[in-house]
Amino acid sequence: MNDDVVEVRDLRRSYRVGGRTVTALDGVRLSFGRGTFTAVTGPSGSGKSTLLQCAAGLERPTSGSVLIGGTDITRLRESRLTRLRRDRVGFVFQAYNLLPALTAEQNVALPFRLAGRRPAPAQLRAALAAVGLADRAHHRPAALSGGQQQRVALARAIATHPDVLFADEPTGALDARTAEEVLGLLRQMTTEGHTVVMVTHDPSAAAHADTTLTLTSGRLLSPAPPG
Ligand SMILES: Nc1ncnc2c1ncn2[C@@H]1O[C@H](COP(=O)(O)OP(=O)(O)OP(=O)(O)O)[C@@H](O)[C@H]1O
Numbered sequence: 618m619n620d621d622v623v624e625v626r627d628l629r630r631s632y633r634v635g636g637r638t639v640t641a642l643d644g645v646r647l648s649f650g651r652g653t654f655t656a657v658t659g660p661s662g663s664g665k666s667t668l669l670q671c672a673a674g675l676e677r678p679t680s681g682s683v684l685i686g687g688t689d690i691t692r693l694r695e696s697r698l699t700r701l702r703r704d705r706v707g708f709v710f711q712a713y714n715l716l717p718a719l720t721a722e723q724n725v726a727l728p729f730r731l732a733g734r735r736p737a738p739a740q741l742r743a744a745l746a747a748v749g750l751a752d753r754a755h756h757r758p759a760a761l762s763g764g765q766q767q768r769v770a771l772a773r774a775i776a777t778h779p780d781v782l783f784a785d786e787p788t789g790a791l792d793a794r795t796a797e798e799v800l801g802l803l804r805q806m807t808t809e810g811h812t813v814v815m816v817t818h819d820p821s822a823a824a825h826a827d828t829t830l831t832l833t834s835g836r837l838l839s840p841a842p843p844g
Pocket residue numbers: 632633634639640641659660661662663664665666667668
């Protein structure tokens with residue numbers, strides 16, 4: 618049985634900019650198993666965000682394939698891709714991306730509402746409790762610290778119980794102590810069976826992961842160990 622949650626095969630992504638072609642990903646092959654915690658590092662411009670966006674189905678690769686739970690998402694029509702992303706994938710950004718007019722609880726409810734579902738209040742409260750913010754449900758983002766906002770973003774990403782969580786520099790805007798809290802939460806998620814893939818510049822953040830992959834110029838420097 619293949620227990621890989623995400624499988625990336627010969628992934629390439631290039632962009633045309635002002636008549637020139639920029640190659641962001643130049644043939645990346647890797648896989649992420651269930652419950653694993655992987656850090657992706659590499660210099661600025663090495664393709665880390667592009668890899669995450671393509672693996673999460675937020676962006677289409679130029680060629681190659683991405684399998685999530687055995688489904689090749691690069692072959693899906695937009696409507697099916699959107700549904701698969703909602704059901705199986707969570708994404709957290711450095712800049713939190715919370716909606717300022719909504720409370721913490723309403724932000725966590727957003728993925729459900731976008732899917733036309735009405736989440737049970739208990740489900741929303743459980744997600745906020747999981748990130749230690751049960752008592753901030755009715756706060757708007759402006760009334761929360763940076764670390765608290767990132768924890769709301771995490772709660773939103775995990776409330777739908779995704780198979781895999783992609784996080785692009787999730788601790789980039791946080792102080793060391795708050796970063797540790799968020800990294801601890803990511804680790805805890807893997808023990809609950811979620812797969813976590815995190816881009817980071819910070820070696821001490823990467824140290825929380827089981828495996829660190831390094832990208833340079835769109836290629837993988839250190840291949841994933843067999844597992
Ligand atoms: N939408 C785009 N249009 C054109 N070029 C792009 C686009 N997105 C990324 N690139 C280029 O692809 C390369 C990889 O970008 P990417 O954002 O993946 O790097 P990164 O490793 O995440 O860098 P950073 O650490 O600075 O976030 C860069 O050279 C970038 O300029």
